[in-house]
Amino acid sequence: MSSIVAALSDGAVVAKRNVIKIVRVPEVLVFVLMSPIMFVLLFAYVFGDSISVPGGSGYREFLIAGIFAQTVLFGATWTGAGLAEDMQKGIINRFKSLPMSRSAVLVGRTGSDVIYNVLSIAIMSITGLVVGWRIRGSILEAIAGYAVLLLFAYAVSWLMAYIGLLVPSVEVINQASFMVLFPLTFIANTFVPSDNLPTALRTVAEWNPVSSVTQASRELFGNIPEGTPEPSAWPLQHAALYTLIWVVLIIAVFAPLAVRQYKRTSAR
């Protein structure tokens, strides 16, 4: 128990340092906030009229939850890149020589990166409202919708933390995660209904956790209009539950792996 307390209190010190960095190096923040705006506008206006979605409520309403899911997933890359940078600069070595909790650097990093996700979701929500997206469910449901997105992002942060320590190069992290995340966000129901996909891809899309995150937030924001056919796949029928299972699974696997890698790793 005391080790959890130590991880949290030392983690808070590390998180505070990361927050100071967010403010002092605002270039990262600008990028974090600009790219979701760009995505919302691009998809809404470029594809908006060419893609038809079931229920007839319009593509923009359908699109926003997909953009949310894609953005928080890509946002997790910052966790890996941040750790890789700290490793390259020798800061991790300094932390490792201090009598602090062995998981605090990771707890602090994944914790402070939630701020990026909260900010980018807030910006996207505003942009979404401007282009015609609306929250049609209750406030509680909307809060739950945001919570599902943030939890999923938090879990993926741990995966990226592991990769960031394994491959301590910011450039490699960015390239590698793009190669994995890009297909992951496209072979899903993020931008087109998964029913429109060829059978093989459709199965992948239905079991892809990015789809269930998207589906869960669409449901909770009330963006699935009356008369939309019920999804046939189990993960999409129980989208929130299926997402939470992934969240628990990813953290259970990658948090211990990341901590183990932290203990092993050294800048030289």
Added chain:
Amino acid sequence: MNEIVRAEGLVKRFGDVVALDGLDLAVPEGTVLGLLGPNGAGKTTAVSILTTLLEPDEGTAMVAGADVRTQPGQVRERIGLSGQYAAVDEALTGFENLDMIGRLYHLGRTRSRRRATELLERFSLTDAANRPVKTYSGGMRRRLDLAGALVAEPPVLFLDEPTTGLDPRSRLDLWALIRELVARGTTLLLTTQYLEEADQLADDILVVDHGRAIAHGTADDLKQQVGGERIEVVTSAEHVERVSDVLRPYACGDLQVDRNVGRVLAPTRGGPKALREVLADLDTVAVDVRDVGLRRPTLDDVFLTLTGHKAEANGDGDGSRAGESVANDPCDDDAVAVAPLTPPTPSDAPEEAL
């Protein structure tokens, strides 16, 4: 004397590369041990193991009464580390860096802040305390990094190449700070590539090459071993013989001749006086003289003497041999106190010994 750091048989491999190959070392309490060696000799790996950043593949090490393998937490509470790469955060101010380190040593808010202010004052960084570190000069960063290692007033301090890359002025400043710490009773293990630095700071020097200790002694011991000062004359290739003839009477020991660059080195005890006489003699024989000087032994000289090869840039096991002869009769009448731990490699037959 009580040995506060003791390591036996440390082995560390990174894939096929053997970074440490059975290193032993000991630092008595209140003294300074210098680990001297070229890049890739294993100095940083040794420090990483002693400071619990890495686990050794084999061997044991005790630091301040705790085992680095089984009690790493206790080791960390009793040590300070200042790394080869200044491990301070560029985006944070000097004060924020030290305050954060204090919090992570669990000093608590008040003590941690007070300590940060104290250290900034002591290291002449008060004026820069609230500026981000990215605006600091190299010397200021190193001072801040050193301050970071002192936050918890640890009894044992590890400094990994504390002055590499610093200008001479900053180096002298840092040396003064380190001497002050040692005067207050801190035990110090420092790594360096510079013989002069080890000479200035260390009570005891361990020369490391290819992951193992090759010699151990005081700075004076090592200098005696390498023959102290030399007179160096650089001439053209065709005049090497004539220059050698001039130098030979002044040499107390064998000359070292490098025909490729036309350089002749003569171990001497005569100092500037001998140099003046050599210059006068060189005038009487008509030879090209491109450079003349009195040289003090360098890390290369130590390595050349101890191993028969130059200090190499990497840890490659059978690297190239320099075409220079080994001074096999160091110029001194005292007993040589340095015991080479491995004999010079016999295959390095002197090519151009005269």
